[in-house]
Amino acid sequence: MNRVASICFFLLISFISNAKQPPNIIVIMVDDMGYGGVSSFANQYYQTPEIDRLAAEGLQLMDYHSNGVVCTPTRASLMTGLYPQRTGSHLVFNASPEHEDYQRGLPKQVLTFPEALKQSGYVSAIFGKWHLGYKAEFNPLNHGFDQFNGFISGNIDAHFQYDRVGTFDWWQNDKLNEQLGYHSDLITDNTLEFIENNKDKPFFIYVSHGAPHDPLQARGSKIKRGPNKGKVPKWGIGQPTYSEKPGDNDWLMQHIVLAADEGVGKIRQQVERLGLADNTIIWFVSDNGGTTANHTVSELTRGKKADLYEGGHRVPGIVWAPKMVKPGISNALVTSMDIMPTNLVQANVILPKELHLDGIDLGPVLFEHKAQAERTIFWGNLDKKKGVVVRNGLALRQGSWKLVNDELYDLSSDPQEKHNIAQQYPQKLQAMQKEVKAMFNNALRDSPYDN
Numbered sequence: 001m002n003r004v005a006s007i008c009f010f011l012l013i014s015f016i017s018n019a020k021q022p023p024n025i026i027v028i029m030v031d032d033m034g035y036g037g038v039s040s041f042a043n044q045y046y047q048t049p050e051i052d053r054l055a056a057e058g059l060q061l062m063d064y065h066s067n068g069v070v071c072t073p074t075r076a077s078l079m080t081g082l083y084p085q086r087t088g089s090h091l092v093f094n095a096s097p098e099h100e101d102y103q104r105g106l107p108k109q110v111l112t113f114p115e116a117l118k119q120s121g122y123v124s125a126i127f128g129k130w131h132l133g134y135k136a137e138f139n140p141l142n143h144g145f146d147q148f149n150g151f152i153s154g155n156i157d158a159h160f161q162y163d164r165v166g167t168f169d170w171w172q173n174d175k176l177n178e179q180l181g182y183h184s185d186l187i188t189d190n191t192l193e194f195i196e197n198n199k200d201k202p203f204f205i206y207v208s209h210g211a212p213h214d215p216l217q218a219r220g221s222k223i224k225r226g227p228n229k230g231k232v233p234k235w236g237i238g239q240p241t242y243s244e245k246p247g248d249n250d251w252l253m254q255h256i257v258l259a260a261d262e263g264v265g266k267i268r269q270q271v272e273r274l275g276l277a278d279n280t281i282i283w284f285v286s287d288n289g290g291t292t293a294n295h296t297v298s299e300l301t302r303g304k305k306a307d308l309y310e311g312g313h314r315v316p317g318i319v320w321a322p323k324m325v326k327p328g329i330s331n332a333l334v335t336s337m338d339i340m341p342t343n344l345v346q347a348n349v350i351l352p353k354e355l356h357l358d359g360i361d362l363g364p365v366l367f368e369h370k371a372q373a374e375r376t377i378f379w380g381n382l383d384k385k386k387g388v389v390v391r392n393g394l395a396l397r398q399g400s401w402k403l404v405n406d407e408l409y410d411l412s413s414d415p416q417e418k419h420n421i422a423q424q425y426p427q428k429l430q431a432m433q434k435e436v437k438a439m440f441n442n443a444l445r446d447s448p449y450d451n
Contacts, residue, residue: 105133
């Protein structure tokens with residue numbers, strides 16, 4: 001079913017929605033944060049009190065995984081409920097117009113999270129990072145969002161919003177327009193205003209932080225890109241001199257992460273202040289594993305961003321919903337692509353039978369504490385430079401079994417993937433290798449860019 005037909009279908013059956021207002025949905029996604037970025041997971045340097053409060057009052061997802069090991073794939077899965085290969089979003093959309101992958105973007109014919117929510121009367125906004133296409137046709141407003149304040153690139157200067165190739169990149173809806181301030185604060189402030197303005201209707205907000213991705217800048221750091229490079233912005237005056245030593249009170253990374261942490265607290269407080277907490281679901285997740293530079297990698301997971309080992313995609317995950325979630329810890333296998341179908345059910349959205357999602361509704365598992373059936377999930381890792389593939393790999397999770405290319409691990413006894421047992425289980429290795437290739441090829445067949 002094409003995009004137009006899908007939207008018409010939703011309009012025709014909108015009367016089916018219950019009289020009770022469906023829940024508000026807020027997805028907070030941080031950028032490049034592994035287990036080591038959150039103290040309730042594995043941050044050994046400092047506390048993240050507001051994220052920790054979400055975890056304490058909500059459900060801490062100890063087996064949550066991003067669908068990508070870099071940013072674009074995960075964001076595509078969150079927006080579509082699909083493996084990123086199906087939308088041709090399995091590699092990073094490059095900011096350089098000369099790069100072949102600059103032309104890619106989230107296909108218009110694919111139904112998105114905010115488009116589906118329109119059936120139940122939602123108003124939707126994205127604040128922060130998009131990274132699902134640079135051309136005008138890929139703007140978030142063309143994918144179901146009603147408001148967009150943020151950037152379309154993979155990263156920007158935290159103060160003056162220039163991307164890595166020197167292009168100014170801060171949008172207010174479909175127009176480039178400067179907003180003065182530190183990027184994490186702008187994202188939070190726009191979110192708070194949107195909640196206030198839409199408190200009487202169901203809303204979906206994608207709070208998409210640029211931290212702790214590089215360039216590594218706190219509120220008082222110097223501008224690193226654009227015409228004001230080298231200057232401290234006026235909102236940075238009076239901030240401390242940052243240390244590069246992990247554990248110091250004025251450690252740069254601590255100040256970067258805590259700005260986002262403060263934003264999490266302000267969003268929760270706004271929801272509570274307006275009396276919306278009993279009908280709001282807040283997700284806190286990361287788009288992929290941490291980096292050595294931002295010190296959010298963890299000894300609990302092998303590897304980091306761009307790796308197919310657990311450290312590349314096993315990341316902090318929390319769901320907070322006071323009237324729906326019993327506080328505690330969940331060991332259910334949850335991925336980015338499950339957030340859309342799980343929330344669509346809560347929003348009383350009925351999808352066309354012809355529309356197949358790869359993600360699944362985990363409401364029964366997360367909200368009703370029912371047992372989870374064993375799942376099989378795959379990851380792909382593809383990167384190219386000047387048209388040449390420089391990194392390509394596949395991983396498969398099947399129960400506690402984990403395949404990483406030609407290596408095999410049992411996560412139930414070896415969660416840090418230290419002991420390759422491929423030689424001990426050659427038949428299992430071969431079967432999983434066959435399955436992951438079949439799953440990858442099946443998904444890639446739907447890509448409009450790779451066939």
